[in-house]
Amino acid sequence: MFGYTFYWSLVWDAIPELLAGAWLTVQLAALSMLLGTVFGLPLAVARRQGEGRAYRLATAWVELARNTPTLFQIYMMYFGLGALGIQISSYWAVLIALTFNNTGYLAEIFRGGLAGIARQQLAAARSLGLNQRQGYLHVVFPQLLRIVFPGYVTQAVWAMLNTSLGMLVGLQELSGAAQSAQSVSFRSFEFFLITALIYYVIAKLIEFGARAVFWRWLRT
Amino acid sequence: MIDIRGVRKHFGNIEILKGIDLDVNKGELLCLLGASGSGKSTLLQCINGLEPIQGGSIKVDGIEVHAASTDLNMLRQRLGIVFQQFNAFPHLKAWENVALAPRLVQGKSRREAHEIALHHLAHVGLAEKADLLPSRLSGGQQQRLAIARALAMKPTYMLFDEVTSALDPELVGEVLDTMRLLRQEGMTMVVVTHDITFARNSSDRVAFLHQGTVAEIGTVSQVLGQPRSEHTQKFLRREHC
Ligand SMILES: Nc1ncnc2c1ncn2[C@@H]1O[C@H](COP(=O)(O)OP(=O)(O)OP(=O)(O)O)[C@@H](O)[C@H]1O
Ligand SMILES: [Mg+2]
Numbered sequence: 001m002f003g004y005t006f007y008w009s010l011v012w013d014a015i016p017e018l019l020a021g022a023w024l025t026v027q028l029a030a031l032s033m034l035l036g037t038v039f040g041l042p043l044a045v046a047r048r049q050g051e052g053r054a055y056r057l058a059t060a061w062v063e064l065a066r067n068t069p070t071l072f073q074i075y076m077m078y079f080g081l082g083a084l085g086i087q088i089s090s091y092w093a094v095l096i097a098l099t100f101n102n103t104g105y106l107a108e109i110f111r112g113g114l115a116g117i118a119r120q121q122l123a124a125a126r127s128l129g130l131n132q133r134q135g136y137l138h139v140v141f142p143q144l145l146r147i148v149f150p151g152y153v154t155q156a157v158w159a160m161l162n163t164s165l166g167m168l169v170g171l172q173e174l175s176g177a178a179q180s181a182q183s184v185s186f187r188s189f190e191f192f193l194i195t196a197l198i199y200y201v202i203a204k205l206i207e208f209g210a211r212a213v214f215w216r217w218l219r220t
Numbered sequence: 221m222i223d224i225r226g227v228r229k230h231f232g233n234i235e236i237l238k239g240i241d242l243d244v245n246k247g248e249l250l251c252l253l254g255a256s257g258s259g260k261s262t263l264l265q266c267i268n269g270l271e272p273i274q275g276g277s278i279k280v281d282g283i284e285v286h287a288a289s290t291d292l293n294m295l296r297q298r299l300g301i302v303f304q305q306f307n308a309f310p311h312l313k314a315w316e317n318v319a320l321a322p323r324l325v326q327g328k329s330r331r332e333a334h335e336i337a338l339h340h341l342a343h344v345g346l347a348e349k350a351d352l353l354p355s356r357l358s359g360g361q362q363q364r365l366a367i368a369r370a371l372a373m374k375p376t377y378m379l380f381d382e383v384t385s386a387l388d389p390e391l392v393g394e395v396l397d398t399m400r401l402l403r404q405e406g407m408t409m410v411v412v413t414h415d416i417t418f419a420r421n422s423s424d425r426v427a428f429l430h431q432g433t434v435a436e437i438g439t440v441s442q443v444l445g446q447p448r449s450e451h452t453q454k455f456l457r458r459e460h461c
Contacts, residue, residue, distance in 0.1 A: 118305065120303060121307055123270055123303075123307075124303065125309075126296070127268055127300075128321035128325065128369065128373060129296045129297045129325040130321060130324055131293050139320075143310060146311065220310045
């Protein structure tokens with residue numbers, strides 16, 4: 001109708017590269033979410049203290065991560081560090097930047113959730129002889145993850161889509177792989193369609209997977 | 221024994237405890253009465269170090285609770301506490317609630333802790349509820365779960381902070397029964413309550429708190445029968461009508 005003829009066979013031939021890219025995308029999203037959680041939890045606790053060094057560090061982290069472009073954060077890791085003579089691969093640059101970014105967003109999500117957990121829960125844990133760390137780890141955080149789960153999953157999808165910025169520092173994640181493949185064939189439209197479809201499928205898998213996890217393990 | 225001398229506590233500029241003197245003897249049940257805001261809950265939380273104090277001293281079996289050198293996590297194993305608000309851990313089954321501290325604090329294996337948990341759940345009449353989440357338990361059952369959870373650490377003392385006042389009236393009895401059972405077994409107990417009948421029938425001694433001081437302390441017949449303090453008299457008149 002628009003005088004455009006689809007050539008799918010070229011895309012079909014590039015599927016192995018695209019899937020390899022998709023795998024990298026999933027891997028980066030998962031790792032940066034995992035690390036973001038590990039850092040975000042203590043940051044949220046520090047933020048709730050409202051004063052002190054830990055609070056100021058946490059606040060600076062959250063402010064920077066949430067109020068500067070993700071792309072800028074990746075560039076800082078890749079070109080910024082490079083200018084200082086520290087060379088890291090695009091993979092590590094993207095992983096570190098996305099972890100930094102996720103940590104900031106997750107810390108705020110967690111902070112909101114902490115307000116919803118009765119102070120009495122930690123007091124009850126402490127009264128049994130658990131120390132502060134055990135109280136958070138075994139009593140507060142497990143409840144927190146349940147409370148913030150919807151926001152957490154949204155962030156996971158967002159992190160996964162954000163990995164596409166890796167293309168701009170030469171990473172062969174899904175977008176990068178699609179870019180390389182289409183530049184050989186010049187069939188951009190087909191490649192972009194298929195790539196978007198793969199992103200969509202991954203996002204839906206995260207969503208349904210999360211729902212299954214919640215249903216199986218996190219109901220109270 | 222618990223030895224409380226001249227304890228002062230403030231929140232900001234407001235002094236809540238103004239020099240509390242109190243003993244709790246081994247094997248007795250001491251009831252703490254007092255109007256709302258008189259500092260009863262605060263005192264209990266000072267006893268097990270959940271709240272710091274600004275003056276005086278609290279000794280539990282000779283150990284200074286608020287000394288910097290005191291290992292509070294060790295000391296707290298001697299002091300079980302049950303709060304007014306239900307605070308079962310909602311993400312853990314009943315038995316896991318009880319087993320958590322034995323595992324983490326006493327290093328018991330999962331199997332040992334499971335056995336301990338079942339034992340104490342049976343003790344408070346919750347044997348069949350072991351595998352349920354707290355959300356499936358009634359308020360009275362949740363409070364008994366909290367008692368079992370505290371007992372699992374083999375405390376020498378049990379502190380109760382108005383554990384029945386958030387309960388529907390028909391559920392109060394089962395919790396009081398559990399407390400009477402502990403009493404018969406010789407547990408040393410400090411019970412904050414508004415329930416004069418329970419105080420009269422079940423305690424050895426009664427202390428009356430008024431605005432952060434102990435207005436009166438003595439046997440049940442002294443304090444509830446012939447109260448000397450006008451604050452106690454007023455309180456008793458009000459609670460009776
Ligand atoms: N964390 C806190 N910060 C500031 N003030 C507090 C805090 N906890 C308690 N207070 C105040 O201390 C006073 C005593 O409180 P407490 O809870 O000990 O009283 P209570 O005798 O247990 O009363 P109730 O019978 O209502 O439970 C109250 O005026 C209360 O507002
Ligand atoms: Mg109180």
